[in-house]
Amino acid sequence: MKLNRKGKTLLVLALVAVVAMAFRVSWNALRDVARAIGADDTAATLYPFVVDGLMALALVATLVLVGPDRRFALRVLGTYTLASLVLNYVHGLVPELHGSTVDWGKLADWPPANYALVLLATSLPVGAIYFGSDLVAKILDHRPDTAPVESVCGPDDDASAHHPHTPTHPTDQPPTLDAPAVEAPALEAASAQVADRVGPVRELDPHTPHTIRTADDTTAEGELRQAQFEDAQLERTRQDARRAYSESAQAGRPLSARALGDAFGMSESWARKQILAVRGEEPTRPQLRAIDTMAVS
Structure with missing residues (x-):
């Protein structure tokens, strides 16, 4: 069934509402993780916009791009979604992060896991700059007239x-x-x-006047x-x-x-x-x- 214009508008508004509520839930966890790795209050407040904001940009890119560019946008969306899930999971395992009672840079008791989590949390903003710029460039260079191919x-x-x-x-x-x-x-x-x-x-056309031709003709x-x-x-x-x-x-x-x-x-x-x-x-x-x-x- 094909949706009309009103149905598409309601669908988009519902998606925006779900994304906004999900961002609010994730924002608290990402802010506390940012504080635990040494970010100040301003940086910790902006940190969730970097991670979840790039996810929203990658989602828009998957709706616009086609071919290999669309697959690249899906990979970026999947990677940052997984990273946000891991940080939210760590926040749930370590309630002390919300009260800022943990040591600076302490996200896990096991050192190898702590190093990996800190590396993940600190690399997300840098990756957002790189992948976000690449996605915007691909969207701006997209040519819709090549779709008929x-x-x-x-x-x-x-x-x-x-x-x-x-x-x-x-x-x-x-x-x-x-x-x-x-x-x-x-x-x-x-x-x-x-x-x-x-x-x-x-085959002879019965609706067109013609003369029967033999092999001798x-x-x-x-x-x-x-x-x-x-x-x-x-x-x-x-x-x-x-x-x-x-x-x-x-x-x-x-x-x-x-x-x-x-x-x-x-x-x-x-x-x-x-x-x-x-x-x-x-x-x-x-x-x-x-x-x-x-x-x-």
């Missing part, structure tokens, strides 16, 4: 695209090479039946025209596939061979050949070779 190959190059539409009743006489190009976008210009219909006899000229038309269609399909892969590579999300083959109704090996052809089209300068004039004469 995923509609072809899917987020993990696993989703298959729809096959282009082909006419139900093809005409009897194939168009000549001078005929106008197929009126369809680049991906719809290819058909899954292009490779299979080289040679087979077309087929001339060499008609067969040549048919072969030229099929070759032109195949070449147009190859050009469209290479153009689609080149555009996806320029957008930073190159299509896989499987996704490219599905998009044009071809096999994965055929698509891999087109990808190799695009990668091999590097502009090179022509090399001049000296000609031995004596040998020519």
Whole structure:
């Protein structure tokens, strides 16, 4: 069921309310931990905003970013959520932290655990500066116009695209090479039946006036025209596939061979050949070779 605008607004407001209440509960524990590691009153008050604030920023980034950037934001969100959970857990195990009766830098009785907890608590603000800056940079550099590329190959190059539409009743006489190009976008210009219909006899359209053609009526000229038309269609399909892969590579999300083959109704090996052809089209300068004039004469 798709939510309307009012439902989405209520959902967002409910999320904000839950996050605000959770922050208030966590704020007390993080402030006491900050005081235990040597922070003054101002720093201890701001410490919870650093930890939980970065969690909120990472949550927003996961809703905006896509692909590898979204996975990076999820890792930051998970890491800081786990760190906040550990510090809240330590605060629950050591009630003396709330009364500031523990020694400075004393978060656990076992020295190795205490060193690890102090390192964790002191590294969170530094990590917030680094990860927060990186997330903001990724959000600002995000280009929403690159999203249509995923509609072809899917987020993990696993989703298959729809096959282009082909006419139900093809005409009897194939168009000549001078005929106008197929009126369809680049991906719809290819058909899954292009490779299979080289040679087979077309079905006659009962709604179009025509004359019955026998094998004796087929001339060499008609067969040549048919072969030229099929070759032109195949070449147009190859050009469209290479153009689609080149555009996806320029957008930073190159299509896989499987996704490219599905998009044009071809096999994965055929698509891999087109990808190799695009990668091999590097502009090179022509090399001049000296000609031995004596040998020519």
